[in-house]
Amino acid sequence: MDRKSWKFAQVGKTSCSIEIATALARHYGRRTLLIDLDPQASSTFFVMEQENWKLWKESKGTTYDLFEQRGKGFPIQDAIVRDVLQTKAAVFGFDLLPSSPELVDVDLRLTDFIGHAILRDALEQVRDQYDYIICDCPSNFNPVTKNSLWASDAYVVPTVPDFLSTYGIGLLQRSINKLFAPTTSHHAMSGPVLGGIILTRIRANVLLHAAYCEQVRSDYPGHVFKHTISDSILVANAADNRLPISAISLPKGSEIKLQDQFKALAGEFISRIHHIRSLKRS
Template identity: 35%
Template sequence: MTTTPKFKPKVISFVNLKGGVGKTTLAVSYASYLGNVHKKRVLLVDLDPQTNASFWVMGFKDWKRHEKNKGTVADLMGATAHSRLGSNLRTVDNIVYKSPVFGFDLIPSNLSLYTMDLDLASVPMKEVKLKRAIEACKNPYDYIICDCPPNLTIPTQNALALSTHYVVPIALDYFSSIGISLLKSRIAKLGNDLDNHPKLAGIVITRAGSRPGWHKAETEGGLRKTFGAELLNSKIKDRQDVVVSTQDKTPVFNSGNQSVIQEFTGVCQELYGRIQ
């Protein structure tokens, strides 16, 4: 029997095949923007086993305590030993970590996602486990943000099976940009396999660098020529203040640096307008 969703939130996955492009920073910041500025009910799902988003929002000690007492996204997706044995009673409603500072609820990640493809190799419908868990949620969200790992493994497939949109953050360098077309084509193919076709909300330059250079200008020009309106006009420089925010466990909007705040606000406003 198929579960009928009680609500239809906008679900946005932040994806790239390359790491170190500011994906987590943008995902967390956009979720915070939606919650604190637009007063939306927001859920951030950390699907990256590196757990950077979880550590940023919770800190390691709270994450460790939460993992033991309430669980993580791995429990929802059957990626832990006890959940694969059928003893998992954890749901979205009782697993979330609420953060008034960031303005959203969080489902934290877990290192076991690294081996999820191997652990669930023979499990049917493993690509829609997160979707089913979200559909069973009793408390509706306006937005669900998925921070995906830099690959198209089972955790990312679960996010895309649920998503209405996806965002591609990139650094302004050759290696970060050459995989965009491949990523788009693979997501389109996965859409056929998963019977869900998320729309590309935008490609975002998240690490433009603080100093201009001819190669960066050339790369950006090439991107705009190739992808046109898919590339956002707003962009973010690679700033030390972002690192400080993660260490302080606060949103970048609390950094006190007006240039940083303006850059992130500009990107978030542009994404918000595209996804409405």
């Protein structure tokens, strides 16, 4: 089954999720759904004003409601914010299923609940409407994160060039392999593959960054994105302004460089996912 979902984890996940989703829609005309599965709701508040989110939460629902209802009868079509950036920028084709801080309570209740297919089953209602469905997950390996993995064909790992972040890639891989390994109760499932590792917050003049980047490329040959993202305060400013760098119509200075980087990253994302889909079909 072509699940079309792509999980982002580790460092810089929210900025990468938002910027790639925006670039896919704006620069490549790809219909993209971003699902915010983090109780911090960082992706949600990146692109939605708090008052608008409150009204949406009360009238339409969020990922909290999806899991609280175990997906049964949840109107996912209504809960999706269509063209979420349209009031701020000429970006169409980027939709959002928002999150809520209440999601942390659901996560605790799901601990002893075998419900890995909640998200996967709910997405069957909208899967054919999108070229890509991207899940922005919390960095911990909780039941909601596991749900995203069960619904995904691949996971993508943004990481900064330091020891703890790059060490976490291997830990994540082992956790995923364990999740889909055979047990006494079920056979091994076909889990998501590593879709790529994105090196972010790169400082070109820091030798240690260059060394860690080369180490990651050596440890995971063929899995590291060729295009990287530079370290810049402009990324944080974009979140404060609730306008992705990839959505700015007339960028200037360093904004141009960053926008070009995210555009190139989204283009490489398309190529990598196309390759994965081709392998799954063969």
